[in-house]
Amino acid sequence: MKTRPVQIAIVAAAVACTAGYVGHVDTGAQQTSLPTFTDRNDRSIDPIGRNAERMIDAGRAIFRFDTFGDEAFWGGMLKLHTAIEGRRFGGVGPGLTPANALSLGLKVDVDALPASVLGAIRQRRIDLDDPAVTLALLDANAVVGVKARRAGRGLASVGIQCALCHSTVDNAVAPGIGHRLDGWPNRDLNVGAIIALAPDLSAFAELLGIDETTVRAVLNSWGPGRFDAELVLDGKAFRPDGKTAATLIPAAFGLAGVNLHTYTGWGSVPHWNAFVANLEMHGSGTFVDARLNDAARFPVAARAGFADVRNEPDLITSKLPALQFYQLAIPAPRPPRGSFDESGAARGKAVFNGAARCASCHVPPLYTEPGWNMHTPAEIGIDDFQSSRSPDQRYRTTPLAGLFTRHKGGFYHDGRFADLRQVVEHYNAVLNLNLTEQHKRDLVEFLKSL
Numbered sequence: 001m002k003t004r005p006v007q008i009a010i011v012a013a014a015v016a017c018t019a020g021y022v023g024h025v026d027t028g029a030q031q032t033s034l035p036t037f038t039d040r041n042d043r044s045i046d047p048i049g050r051n052a053e054r055m056i057d058a059g060r061a062i063f064r065f066d067t068f069g070d071e072a073f074w075g076g077m078l079k080l081h082t083a084i085e086g087r088r089f090g091g092v093g094p095g096l097t098p099a100n101a102l103s104l105g106l107k108v109d110v111d112a113l114p115a116s117v118l119g120a121i122r123q124r125r126i127d128l129d130d131p132a133v134t135l136a137l138l139d140a141n142a143v144v145g146v147k148a149r150r151a152g153r154g155l156a157s158v159g160i161q162c163a164l165c166h167s168t169v170d171n172a173v174a175p176g177i178g179h180r181l182d183g184w185p186n187r188d189l190n191v192g193a194i195i196a197l198a199p200d201l202s203a204f205a206e207l208l209g210i211d212e213t214t215v216r217a218v219l220n221s222w223g224p225g226r227f228d229a230e231l232v233l234d235g236k237a238f239r240p241d242g243k244t245a246a247t248l249i250p251a252a253f254g255l256a257g258v259n260l261h262t263y264t265g266w267g268s269v270p271h272w273n274a275f276v277a278n279l280e281m282h283g284s285g286t287f288v289d290a291r292l293n294d295a296a297r298f299p300v301a302a303r304a305g306f307a308d309v310r311n312e313p314d315l316i317t318s319k320l321p322a323l324q325f326y327q328l329a330i331p332a333p334r335p336p337r338g339s340f341d342e343s344g345a346a347r348g349k350a351v352f353n354g355a356a357r358c359a360s361c362h363v364p365p366l367y368t369e370p371g372w373n374m375h376t377p378a379e380i381g382i383d384d385f386q387s388s389r390s391p392d393q394r395y396r397t398t399p400l401a402g403l404f405t406r407h408k409g410g411f412y413h414d415g416r417f418a419d420l421r422q423v424v425e426h427y428n429a430v431l432n433l434n435l436t437e438q439h440k441r442d443l444v445e446f447l448k449s450l
């Protein structure tokens with residue numbers, strides 16, 4: 001008898017809601033089943049599914065096209081747009097030709113190109129040595145990760161987007177020209193050389209407390225596929241061995257279910273997104289991380305007040321939910337058929353999970369630890385240079401799915417292992433695995449299959 005008001009409410013709800021609900025009330029008073037959807041796939045009556053679609057659409061647009069107002073930095077302070085347009089269009093220097101842009105690893109989104117331009121590219125009727133063509137590509141919003149604003153014949157400003165580093169294209173039309181591949185690291189992109197084109201690097205010089213010539217030398221030392229996210233925190237441009245301190249651009253796909261992000265586990269996806277949008281892209285927003293208030297470890301960040309950044313207007317915070325949602329929705333791509341030996345990979349799987357003990361950290365199918373996925377340098381047998389540049393002073397177990405998209409530049413945060421065989425040899429030595437030649441070969445085939 002006590003359940004009666006509940007039953008009435010449910011019946012009333014079921015009657016009121018004629019669009020697809022089936023209210024089933026068991027008059028036996030023992031069990032009441034709640035209304036169920038007649039069709040769980042019908043988004044018109046599924047507010048959560050509808051919200052998910054909206055979040056994905058909004059997140060994709062933010063990931064691909066949002067600059068968070070960072071034109072004030074790249075255009076306003078660095079005047080990078082004046083080097084892109086060149087003297088002929090009111091800027092400085094020769095201007096960025098499409099050929100230069102492609103050789104710096106910038107990518108062209110074929111789906112954004114007007115049919116006439118695409119036709120001209122296909123028929124090789126386009127002048128790849130003319131900066132005017134670069135401006136036309138920018139007008140069409142076809143340069144992945146770069147947004148330019150026009151003023152007369154030239155440019156008023158330029159800004160960058162997440163997709164600059166975290167997307168590439170499938171080269172469907174020509175090398176560097178194709179359909180977008182969101183989340184794939186652009187290992188061709190020479191970010192440092194692109195920034196070094198800017199005529200005014202005084203913003204970096206002041207931040208780092210060095211002269212502009214040194215800033216330019218540091219930027220030009222990064223090389224393709226690399227960026228140094230910690231430089232603006234600790235000012236360390238080179239490792240003790242003299243090589244660049246920049247790390248490889250990681251994958252931004254296959255991150256769902258993964259606890260900590262970045263090579264050194266700075267935080268969750270939304271932590272890092274806020275970090276990057278504010279501190280690296282120089283968008284206008286809010287970022288709070290008291291760990292940066294550490295003058296000994298993060299002298300540049302402490303001096304600049306990066307532990308508590310509050311800009312008006314805040315063009316970032318409201319975008320974090322959809323941006324995270326979209327990133328978590330990007331699946332890791334599958335390697336093409338024929339790119340690995342299937343029977344070797346099947347045998348290698350057993351080695352990965354067994355004799356080689358890889359799965360103790362790279363737990364399938366996440367291929368990182370469900371839980372706290374962090375390790376000391378000693379545990380993986382490498383130096384502590386990069387880990388010591390992060391709050392926890394550890395390395396995060398890299399999720400391995402889609403490894404085939406990041407063989408360019410090598411493996412581990414700094415690309416120290418040129419190929420997967422070297423990675424396997426490293427673990428074999430530091431973990432005393434005593435793997436046979438056959439084990440090693442099979443393990444490599446398995447890694448290629450992920």
Ligand code: HEC
Nearest residue numbers: 161162164165227229248249250261262263264273276277
């Ligand atoms: C200039 C190049 C560049 C841009 C632009 C950039 N990133 Fe990154 N991103 C990197 C690099 C390099 C790292 C590795 C940093 C590290 O580990 O210290 C990284 C790391 C990440 C990670 C961690 C991935 C993992 O392995 O867990 C995520 C997520 C991410 N970026 C998202 C974004 C988003 C979202 C934006 C736009 C708001 C963005 N990035 C803009 C270069 C870039």
Ligand code: HEC
Nearest residue numbers: 263356357358361375379395396397398411412413423427
């Ligand atoms: C103690 C935990 C641990 C074990 C055991 C382990 N790994 Fe790793 N693995 C890591 C960490 C941490 C990284 C990140 C290192 C870096 O970026 O410097 C990593 C990185 C990698 C990478 C590089 C991924 C990339 O995109 O650069 C590969 C490949 C890899 N591991 C394969 C293996 C294989 C194969 C085994 C077994 C032989 C194995 N790992 C055993 C923790 C582990």
